[in-house]
Amino acid sequence: MEYAALGHTGLRVSCLCLGAMSYGSSSWRPWILDEEASRPFIRRALDLGINFFDTADMYSRGESEVVLGRALRDFARRDEVVVATKVFFPMGEGPNDRGLSRKHILHAIDASLQRLGMDHVDLYQIHRFDPETPLEETLEALDSVVHAGKARYIGASSMYAWQLMKCLGLQERHGWHRFVSMQNHYNLAYREEEREMLPLCREEGLGVLPWSPLARGLLAGTRRSMHSQETPRAASDDYSRHLYDDERDMPVVERLRHVAQRLEVPPAQLALAWLMTRGDDIVPIPGTTKRSNLQENVAASDVLLTPEDLAAIDAAVPRGAAAGMRYPEASMKMVNL
Numbered sequence: 585m586e587y588a589a590l591g592h593t594g595l596r597v598s599c600l601c602l603g604a605m606s607y608g609s610s611s612w613r614p615w616i617l618d619e620e621a622s623r624p625f626i627r628r629a630l631d632l633g634i635n636f637f638d639t640a641d642m643y644s645r646g647e648s649e650v651v652l653g654r655a656l657r658d659f660a661r662r663d664e665v666v667v668a669t670k671v672f673f674p675m676g677e678g679p680n681d682r683g684l685s686r687k688h689i690l691h692a693i694d695a696s697l698q699r700l701g702m703d704h705v706d707l708y709q710i711h712r713f714d715p716e717t718p719l720e721e722t723l724e725a726l727d728s729v730v731h732a733g734k735a736r737y738i739g740a741s742s743m744y745a746w747q748l749m750k751c752l753g754l755q756e757r758h759g760w761h762r763f764v765s766m767q768n769h770y771n772l773a774y775r776e777e778e779r780e781m782l783p784l785c786r787e788e789g790l791g792v793l794p795w796s797p798l799a800r801g802l803l804a805g806t807r808r809s810m811h812s813q814e815t816p817r818a819a820s821d822d823y824s825r826h827l828y829d830d831e832r833d834m835p836v837v838e839r840l841r842h843v844a845q846r847l848e849v850p851p852a853q854l855a856l857a858w859l860m861t862r863g864d865d866i867v868p869i870p871g872t873t874k875r876s877n878l879q880e881n882v883a884a885s886d887v888l889l890t891p892e893d894l895a896a897i898d899a900a901v902p903r904g905a906a907a908g909m910r911y912p913e914a915s916m917k918m919v920n921l
Contacts, residue, residue: 585633592789601636603871608644626655640670653700672711684714686725708735713743727760739765745780770794797868804852856884
């Protein structure tokens with residue numbers, strides 16, 4: 585396993601982060617693994633050298649944090665791992681049980697730490713941009729979280745590049761702790777981020793943590809169509825059909841399969857390897873519910889792609905193509921993950 589700095593920080597993370605959305609409670613989504621089935625994945629990830637784990641308070645209504653926290657306490661030392669979680673989505677029925685108000689952020693970090701069984705997280709991220717809360721209120725509250733020792737770093741997630749720049753400007757102006765990372769929607773089928781977000785992150789020194797790096801299984805070859813019922817997730821994942829469609833994205837999948845066959849690697853491994861060629865600052869966050877997939881994902885860092893390989897992949901969706909403009913709002917404001 586290779587390790588790199590997260591953005592312009594001294595924090596070193598594995599070149600892959602294990603996404604824990606898949607672990608928690610099947611009562612939340614039918615494809616989620618319950619705790620007993622989840623623990624071997626977390627343990628195996630540690631054995632493979634992964635030290636970076638990402639979850640969110642809303643995953644399985646908090647149960648993902650519980651499962652991840654217990655497993656890490658049992659299988660690793662706290663100082664060996666980098667734990668990230670997120671805040672924004674509703675965690676209750678009350679009007680203040682959501683969003684990025686100071687009240688909710690300060691309550692949410694305490695609730696997350698209690699579920700994780702930790703006194704701090706390494707990276708605390710806003711899950712989405714909150715247009716209903718003054719930005720200064722949100723950023724000052726996040727600064728308070730770091731000053732209180734409850735988070736070591738703070739990060740952002742899906743938003744427009746101008747919104748991120750506004751955040752960074754306010755943080756610099758007020759001397760507040762700065763975002764060190766951007767967790768955004770980015771994969772071979774969704775490349776809009778190459779237009780403005782990635783150049784901004786590089787200019788400002790933010791690490792990039794792509795969510796859905798395998799396009800909800802589309803780039804892994806587990807879905808032959810966005811209307812397929814081939815896996816439990818595909819059968820119940822209505823949101824994917826807002827992000828991807830057959831007409832635009834299946835040619836990308838077919839191109840990926842063709843190159844993967846020639847290189848004799850699984851499509852998912854190639855999709856992750858492609859992301860890693862985008863820069864050392866990019867750390868994909870794949871989740872998995874199959875042990876063999878976890879091993880394959882980690883091996884993506886060993887796949888060497890030639891300029892010819894990259895050109896063959898790019899032939900389906902050229903760099904900076906506007907295909908990603910199809911669903912910008914869905915990508916940033918989704919409620920049903």
